[in-house]
Amino acid sequence: MSLPPPLKLGFVGYGTIAHSIAAGLLSQPAFEVKSVHVSRRSAAKSAAIKAQHPGKVTVCDDNQAVVDAADLVFLCVLPALYEEVLAGLEFGERHTLVSLVSTSTLARLRECSRLPAERAFKMICLPSVATRDGTCLLVPPSPPLKAVLDTLGGCVCCATEKIMTTMMIPACLMGPYYRVLQQNRDWMVANGVPEEDASYFVGRTYLGIAKDAEASCADPKHFDALIAEQTPGGINEQSIQNLERLGAFKGYGEACDGILERLEGRGDGNRG
Ligand SMILES: NC(=O)c1ccc[n+]([C@@H]2O[C@H](COP(=O)([O-])OP(=O)(O)OC[C@H]3O[C@@H](n4cnc5c(N)ncnc54)[C@H](OP(=O)(O)O)[C@@H]3O)[C@@H](O)[C@H]2O)c1
DSSP: OOOOOOEEEEEOSHHHHHHHHHHHHHHHHOOOOEEEEESSHHHHHHHHHHHSSSSEEEEEHHHHHHHHHSSSEEEEEEEGGGHHHHOOOOOTTEEEEOOOOOOOOHHHHHHHHOGGGGEEEEEEEOOGGGTOOOOOOSSSSHHHHHHHGGGGGGGGEESSSHHHTTTGGGGGHHHHOOOOHHHHHHHHHHHHOOOOHHHHHHHHHHHHHHHHHHHHSSTHHHHHHHHHHHTTHHHHHHHHHHHTTTTTHHHHHHHHHHHHHHHTTTTTOHHH
16 A cells, blocks of 8 residues: 555545544644545534635545545544444555554455555544544554555554554553542542642643653653662652552552453453
8 A cells, every 4th residue: 555645635524523534634744634524424624724724625425425535544533333334435455544443343344345455544633633642553554545544643653453452451541540630639629729829730740750660661661660760768668568568559550451341342441
């Protein structure tokens, strides 16, 4: 597969995630984007992107018109619709399909689109790709497609769908992360800190911590190094040991098992 610039992008289904991807790819492209073709559905969003990029965006009346005008097509409809929508579309030799539909498997994508394996992909990302702050997951691996998706903030190619599912776990721990911030705030307030100061300080402190964590995260030993650099005998080292003894990290591991179990449809994911 080759995806030479300038790209002709198509979006079948133009809701939240499609609008985010289009905005990200158009905002500061590493590749030249020649044109973007979107379906008229979700008229407010399609009209908005057309208004922002009138020279590049075309709003199409039907899905086949989107496909006909594009080389790289993002499928962004709801899970219940994707098989029916794909079955009604004709793809040609030049097309590459990327499905954002969470429940679509590669096997069903190939069957329904009648595209070969090297031109049918599955991708996962969050709406933060709109500001190029997202990190996409892509299966199967494709260097040319990764180069395009890196424009959205970053892209990790997954060797298998199982690996892609496993890599969804950190995003499913966003809630517990906020719960830790809430606990910190409440504990400080219970110990006399004014509520607004506690909330502001917790948010800002964890931002600084997260920036250090992200700085060299491509190095697989980076988190170990951050832990090792905690002062020997200091309070942070002691906090790690206390939480280890209290079972906090074992609990995280079991919660991860529960998430994967639920994502793979093997159970309800409940633990404890
Ligand atoms: N939102 C996210 O953060 C996110 C992240 C990753 C993946 N996803 C996946 O992306 C897909 C879309 O999610 P979303 O959140 O973007 O949903 P959404 O905002 O509801 O967008 C779905 C879009 O599909 C359109 N549509 C409905 N029937 C259609 C048809 N027959 N042909 C073409 N378009 C049609 C809808 O138009 P109308 O509004 O006019 O009905 C709407 O524009 C889902 O499969 C979801 O699992 C979403």
